[in-house]
Amino acid sequence: MGHGPLFSSAADAVAGVADGATVAITGSGGGVLEPDSLLAALESRFLGTGAPRGLTLVHALGLGDRDRRGTNAFAHEGMVRRVIGGHWTWSPRMMELAATDRIEAYALPAGAISLLLREIGARRPGLVTRTGLHTFADPRNGGGRANRAAREDLVELLELDGAEHLRYRPFPVDVALVRGSEADPSGNIGCADEAAVLDSLAVAQAAKASGGRVLAQVKRVTDGPLDPRAVTIPAALVDAVVVCPEQWQTYAGEDDPALSGASADGTVHVDLDDPVRAAVARRAAMEVPQGAVLNVGFGMSAHVIDVLAAEGRLAGSTIAIEQGLFDGVPVSGDLFGISRGASARVPSTTQFDLFGMGMLDVCCLGLAQADASGSVNVSQFGGRTIGPGGFVDISQNARKAVFCGTFTAKGLEVDVRDGGVRIVSEGRVHKFVDAVEQITYSGPFAAQEGREALFVTERAVFELTPGGVALTEVAPGVDVERDILPHMGFRPLIKDVRPMPAEVFRKGRA
Structure with missing residues (x-):
């Protein structure tokens, strides 16, 4: 490992x-x-020669553009045998290979994958954690098998000191x-x-600890050595630049x-x-609350940032994103997960450790399905592998989880009036289901x-209660018997129901 890196073409x-080979990659949407x-280059080689075949692809976060980039480069029948991914939606073609059992598909919490790569890189016996217990990652619920x-x-x-844990098993990584x-002439x-910076160091560590190779792509080479404080991956881990x-x-x-x-x-360019x-x-x-450490998810829940900004409360909160960023102005859309003007940037592996220690006071995340027990599904529908991204790592370790979504989907039309709502057309898909x-x-x-x-x-x-899900607030203009109960797969606990605050129902950005 003392040799210098080889500067080469892709x-x-x-x-x-x-x-x-098992190929681990870093990156985000x-x-x-x-x-x-x-x-x-790897895709071009496969399409031109038919090799390499039967790869195992490992990625913690989702990569791609729903078309040809990111993990789409691997979405060719025969090129991959197995995919272990945290988030899949950026590659519909890979999702199709999984849905038709043409690959072995595993979906695991993004943080668990990144931290497992770090453990592999330290030659420890896998990742032992409570993250994922009682979710789809738990072997009692499928162990992350997605097809x-x-x-x-x-x-x-595992049971350690009387408490249940999961062990995500290690595996050798052949290529990172x-x-x-930038790279300096030595390969730092x-x-x-x-x-x-995501989990790039952990990905490199995993390959080197396994006797594999680390291939690094950079935009430029510096004239002299990099400032040691600016090095993300030391040259000793790099085989080719x-x-x-x-x-x-x-x-x-x-x-x-x-x-x-x-x-x-x-x-913040408020979008309300x-x-x-x-x-x-x-x-x-x-x-x-004021002073909270907050994480928000993709989609509707991301608008919580807009609300805090519009109300002048954003400066009093700390935003922590799983990609390793703090504060700043979160970017929306396909670049969700990064920020402009962040106050701190740490590896995503470090951020997931911080989530695990209980740093998050509140998380506001999406809501695709919820059931009578208060369990939520955002990771698989109708056999389609979606993957959780950081959802499990975040929601399971935050003190409070706020799940955001419309009550039904597909065809829902709602008239928001000052102080209340009127259901114009009901959605065809029920989100509150029996299981x-x-x-x-x-x-x-x-x-x-x-x-x-x-x-x-x-x-x-x-609200989640020890006895199950309870209905606690109803919007003005909504009738429980007409607009709520007939569109649920279960009957919630109903007691002490109060009106939703009228001030949330208004048009305009203010």
């Missing part, structure tokens, strides 16, 4: 990836830290594909211009200095134009541990 760097040139082709036990249940902004890798001057910071642009930590004006989404976000934001298809958040486990959970919709608020 094609030469991936030429040694063997059939059956929207092209963040994605080693795109290495991925493209019928997935048969191996990747997770086992990582990225940085830095990420000065990147929007996040591929210089890609055309490398973009994200899919959105070549370089946005505010995304790599430079100063930003701190202005949709009155239904705004009503849900305003009610959810009421659960965020969720997959457990991404365990209501009974949360209740047992004394963690709080609320379910906020445009017409009602439900």
Whole structure:
């Protein structure tokens, strides 16, 4: 490991990836830290020669553009045999391979995957944690198997000092594909211009500890040594460096200095134009106390940031995102997960450790399905592998989880009036069901541990209690017997029901 790295083309760097190799990659949605040139070279080699075949692909966060980039580069029948992924939706073609059992598909919590790579990199016996207990990752609930082709036990249940834990089993990593902004002549890798550093060091460690190779993509080579404080991956871990001057910071642009930590004006461009989404976000934001450490998820729950900004409360909160960023102005859409003008940037592995220690006071996350026990599903529907991303790591370790969503879906039309709502057309899909298809958040486990959970919709608020889900608030203009109970797969506990605050129902951004 004392030799210097080989500077090479992307094609030469991936030429040694063997059939059956386990390939771990770093990156996040929207092209963040994605080693795109290495991925493209590996795909080109397969399409041109039929090799390498039978790969195992490991990635913690989702990568891609729902078309051709990111993990889409591996979504060719025969190229991969197994995928262990934290989030899948950026690659519909990979989801299709999983749905038709043409690959072995596993979905595990993103944090568990990143931290397992770190443990592999330290040659420890896997990741032992309580994260994932009683969810789909628990071997009693499938152990992360996402289709019928997935048969191996990747997770086992342990009892230590009288408490249950999960052990995510280690495996050898043959190739690591990582990225940085720059490499120095010795091969040290830095990420000065990147929007996040993610789990790049853990990915590299896992390969080197397994006797594998680390292939790094960078935009430039510095004239002299990097400042040691700027090194993300030491040269001793790097086997090949591929210089890609055309490398973009994200899919959105070549370089946005505010995304790599430079100063930003701190202005949140408030998006509360949709009155239904705004009503849900305003009610959810009421659960965020002054000074709270907060995490928000993709979609409707992300509007909680808009509400806090509009109400002048954002400066009093600390935002912590699983990609390793604190504060700043979170980016929406396909670049969700990064921030402009962040106050701190740590590896995502460190951030997941901080989540595990209980740093989060509140998380506001999405709501796709919930059942009578208070369990939530966001990770698999109708056999389609979605993956949880950081949802499990976040929701299971926050003191309070606020799940945000419309009460029904597909065809729902709601008229938000000042002070209340009117259901114009009911959605065809019920979100509150008798039993969720997959457990991404365990209501009974949360209740047992004394963690709080609320379910906020445009017409009602439900609360997790030791006895199950209770209806606690109803929007003005909504009738329980007409607008709520007929559209649920279970009857909630009903007692001490009060009106939802009228101030959440208003049009406009204010």
